[in-house]
Amino acid sequence: QSVLTQPPSVSGAPGQRVTISCTGSSSNIGAGYNVHWYQQLPGTAPKLLIYGNINRPSGVPDRFSGSKSGTSASLAITGLQAEDEADYYCQSYDSSLSGSVFGGGTKLTVL
Amino acid sequence: QLLESGGGLVQPGGSLRLSCAASGFTFSSYAMSWVRQAPGKGLEWVSAISNSGGTTYYADSVKGRFTISRDNSNNTLYLQGNSVRGEDTAVYYCAKVSGWHSVSWYSQEWGQGTLVTVSS
Numbered sequence: 544q545s546v547l548t549q550p551p552s553v554s555g556a557p558g559q560r561v562t563i564s565c566t567g568s569s570s571n572i573g574a575g576y577n578v579h580w581y582q583q584l585p586g587t588a589p590k591l592l593i594y595g596n597i598n599r600p601s602g603v604p605d606r607f608s609g610s611k612s613g614t615s616a617s618l619a620i621t622g623l624q625a626e627d628e629a630d631y632y633c634q635s636y637d638s639s640l641s642g643s644v645f646g647g648g649t650k651l652t653v654l
Numbered sequence: 655q656l657l658e659s660g661g662g663l664v665q666p667g668g669s670l671r672l673s674c675a676a677s678g679f680t681f682s683s684y685a686m687s688w689v690r691q692a693p694g695k696g697l698e699w700v701s702a703i704s705n706s707g708g709t710t711y712y713a714d715s716v717k718g719r720f721t722i723s724r725d726n727s728n729n730t731l732y733l734q735g736n737s738v739r740g741e742d743t744a745v746y747y748c749a750k751v752s753g754w755h756s757v758s759w760y761s762q763e764w765g766q767g768t769l770v771t772v773s774s
Contacts, residue, residue, distance in 0.1 A: 545696065561698060575756040576757065576758065577756075577760075579758075579760035581697070583697075588706070588747055588749045588764035588765065588766060589689075589697060589747075589761075589764060590764075591760060591761065593761040594752070594753070594758075594760045595753070595758060595760075595763070598694070600762055604692065630696075632697050634697075634699075634759075634760060636757050636758065636759060640713070640714065641711055642699060642702070642712065642713055643687070643699040643702065643711075643759050644699060645689075645696060645697040645698065645699055647696050648696035649699065
């Protein structure tokens with residue numbers, strides 16, 4: 544099991560809004576460590592979507608947004624498009640493990 | 655740009671040595687990390703090293719078996735793994751780390767990955 548818990552899958556129709564949750568604990572997200580989000584298309588390296596909980600790198604559409612509260616974080620995607628179909632991962636730091644941790648990943652299906 | 659090499663077939667109990675050649679940025683100014691992904695599975699953080707090489711971190715799954723190092727004069731990152739097991743089979747990515755000093759490690763730049771298969 545991953546230290547950060549994500550739903551295995553989410554789905555939505557084109558144009559809809561979906562959210563992906565990332566639940567941690569008092570040694571990672573709850574301790575105040577930042578959460579980052581990645582998108583991974585099949586056979587490719589991960590792509591940074593959100594860093595520092597809410598920040599988008601240049602070139603990432605504003606359809607993608609991040610939030611954090613307590614021991615959890617969320618990635619929201621609005622105006623779903625077919626090309627958003629991918630795996631999504633959250634990442635944070637864990638003080639008990641003295642290292643970075645990833646969520647188990649969430650597969651987004653665009654219906 | 656980050657370019658990994660050194661992947662291939664390794665026998666159980668054997669060793670692996672991966673390299674990651676960096677270009678296009680001041681390598682000695684950035685911490686670096688290795689992240690792996692077993693076939694059909696999620697991302698797993700493996701190890702990280704400070705920009706000077708003086709500080710290293712490891713996931714429990716590889717601690718004591720893997721060693722991360724770097725050569726700033728040659729802009730190259732390394733991962734040495736000993737006593738490898740089947741569960742070490744994965745695509746290994748090297749990544750440039752941002753947010754090192756604030757313990758907010760994230761990576762905007764990744765290599766294309768190199769596949770290591772541990773099998774007899």
